[in-house]
Amino acid sequence: MDLASSLLVGLVELAEVWVLFQNVPRLGGVEFTQILLVFGLADFCFSMADLLFGHCDNLTTFVRAGTLDVFYLRPQPLLLQLITSDISLRRLARGAVGLGALVVGLVLNPIEWDLGAVVLLGLAVVSGLTVFSAQFVTAAGLQFFLINGSEMTNAFVYGGRYAASQPASVWSRPLKVAFGFFFPMAFVAYLPVIELLGLPGPQWLPSWFGWCAPLAALWACALAALSWRQGVRHYQGGGG
Amino acid sequence: MKEQATYRLAAVAGLVANVTFGLLKVAILFATVRAAGGELEGYDVASMSAYVWISQGLLGSVNLNGRSEVSERIRTGDVVIDFLRPLDVQTATVATEAGRSVFALLPRGAPSVVIGALVVGMAAPEHPASYLLGAVSLLLGIVVSCLSVYLVAAAGFWLVETRGLQILYMVTSGFLAGLFVPIWLFPTWLQVLAQATPFPSMLMYPVDVLSGRAEGLDAIVLVSAQVGWLAATLAAGQLMTRAGRRHLEVQGG
Numbered sequence: 001m002d003l004a005s006s007l008l009v010g011l012v013e014l015a016e017v018w019v020l021f022q023n024v025p026r027l028g029g030v031e032f033t034q035i036l037l038v039f040g041l042a043d044f045c046f047s048m049a050d051l052l053f054g055h056c057d058n059l060t061t062f063v064r065a066g067t068l069d070v071f072y073l074r075p076q077p078l079l080l081q082l083i084t085s086d087i088s089l090r091r092l093a094r095g096a097v098g099l100g101a102l103v104v105g106l107v108l109n110p111i112e113w114d115l116g117a118v119v120l121l122g123l124a125v126v127s128g129l130t131v132f133s134a135q136f137v138t139a140a141g142l143q144f145f146l147i148n149g150s151e152m153t154n155a156f157v158y159g160g161r162y163a164a165s166q167p168a169s170v171w172s173r174p175l176k177v178a179f180g181f182f183f184p185m186a187f188v189a190y191l192p193v194i195e196l197l198g199l200p201g202p203q204w205l206p207s208w209f210g211w212c213a214p215l216a217a218l219w220a221c222a223l224a225a226l227s228w229r230q231g232v233r234h235y236q237g238g239g240g
Numbered sequence: 241m242k243e244q245a246t247y248r249l250a251a252v253a254g255l256v257a258n259v260t261f262g263l264l265k266v267a268i269l270f271a272t273v274r275a276a277g278g279e280l281e282g283y284d285v286a287s288m289s290a291y292v293w294i295s296q297g298l299l300g301s302v303n304l305n306g307r308s309e310v311s312e313r314i315r316t317g318d319v320v321i322d323f324l325r326p327l328d329v330q331t332a333t334v335a336t337e338a339g340r341s342v343f344a345l346l347p348r349g350a351p352s353v354v355i356g357a358l359v360v361g362m363a364a365p366e367h368p369a370s371y372l373l374g375a376v377s378l379l380l381g382i383v384v385s386c387l388s389v390y391l392v393a394a395a396g397f398w399l400v401e402t403r404g405l406q407i408l409y410m411v412t413s414g415f416l417a418g419l420f421v422p423i424w425l426f427p428t429w430l431q432v433l434a435q436a437t438p439f440p441s442m443l444m445y446p447v448d449v450l451s452g453r454a455e456g457l458d459a460i461v462l463v464s465a466q467v468g469w470l471a472a473t474l475a476a477g478q479l480m481t482r483a484g485r486r487h488l489e490v491q492g493g
Contacts, residue, residue: 152253
């Protein structure tokens with residue numbers, strides 16, 4: 001039942017995009033076969049990041065219950081413990097839909113499979129995984145301050161996933177700042193894909209930015225490191 | 241003092257999430273309407289905006305995640321205590337949940353709509369009757385969602401662990417209720433499928449009436465459908481509660 005539900009989550013998210021393309025042939029400068037690539041890349045990377053770091057969501061529970069200190073008794077770093085505490089089959093199943101969409105997208109679209117394309121795709125997958133993982137850690141770090149504010153981090157963690165599967169060309173300027181640069185969701189999927197397919201990028205986000213996905217990943221990691229360090233310091237300072 | 245601050249923080253946090261998703265929905269849906277030539281299934285940009293912000297505003301009050309406190313009480317068996325009380329378990333549970341949901345409209349519902357109206361602009365109903373009928377539709381939507389979630393919880397009398405069912409509810413309810421895309425944009429077969437469930441009654445119909453998309457006779461049709469689902473989920477819940485009670489008693493509960 002759990003595996004089926006995980007699969008269904010992915011299918012429903014894909015359906016949300018599919019329904020829109022039932023109404024219009026082109027959206028944000030892309031067709032359905034092209035957005036399939038964007039969705040697949042974004043959703044697959046998110047699912048894998050969720051597999052590794054999604055358990056950090058539970059940090060709030062540990063902090064509130066006061067049980068976080070137990071983790072400090074063990075010799076491994078706190079973050080590492082949180083990561084490895086729950087790698088489940090369920091989360092693995094979640095990635096199946098994204099992976100499927102990615103593969104179908106790669107097959108259906110006319111891509112020149114030269115070295116450049118392979119490298120670009122590889123960079124995108126690794127960077128995407130890194131960016132989403134970093135988001136989970138950033139959110140976890142903030143939990144030390146917010147306690148009950150997990151909804152606020154949901155805004156950029158799950159909102160980020162939603163944004164990453166959209167064509168950034170439809171975004172308003174504030175959204176481009178928020179999800180194009182600050183939480184670099186556009187770099188995860190949309191920009192690498194349009195660069196791969198040879199499509200033009202929107203204002204402020206040219207298609208060659210698709211090659212800069214690793215830079216976006218570095219930025220996301222910097223944010224995560226800052227948030228985590230500040231959070232842990234705050235927690236320990238509070239006599240925790 | 242600190243509790244007040246945390247409560248206010250939680251409210252702000254919810255609002256931040258609401259506005260973020262709202263802006264993202266606006267971006268993709270406006271683009272869809274424009275790509276269709278400015279009009280799509282009766283939606284223009286202004287009415288699409290109304291859909292986005294009203295649906296976001298209602299999120300805090302309509303239960304689309306399938307979780308409920310009573311499911312825990314059924315799982316642990318504490319519900320037997322509730323059976324000893326004079327008030328019917330289903331009625332008591334739903335009344336409490338619905339009341340809580342209505343109160344959530346103030347900190348979450350209203351601000352989302354206001355922010356949406358200010359930042360993006362949206363259409364509003366013309367006739368005062370829409371507002372009154374909208375309020376009724378909204379209340380019905382809340383109650384239907386509480387009753388439906390109760391059914392998920394009541395399955396716990398037999399299943400004990402309802403987590404799988406709850407996740408299934410969470411995944412399908414939002415989609416079929418028209419949370420991310422109005423169901424009127426669905427292909428016909430999917431629309432029919434959605435309308436064969438109580439989910440549109442929880443969100444899509446109230447949003448339609450409140451935004452003025454459905455007026456007069458159309459609105460009355462939607463509200464009637466909601467009443468129908470209310471009756472259906474109420475009856476189903478009553479049957480399940482009684483059967484569940486018997487099941488517990490047979491088990492020696």
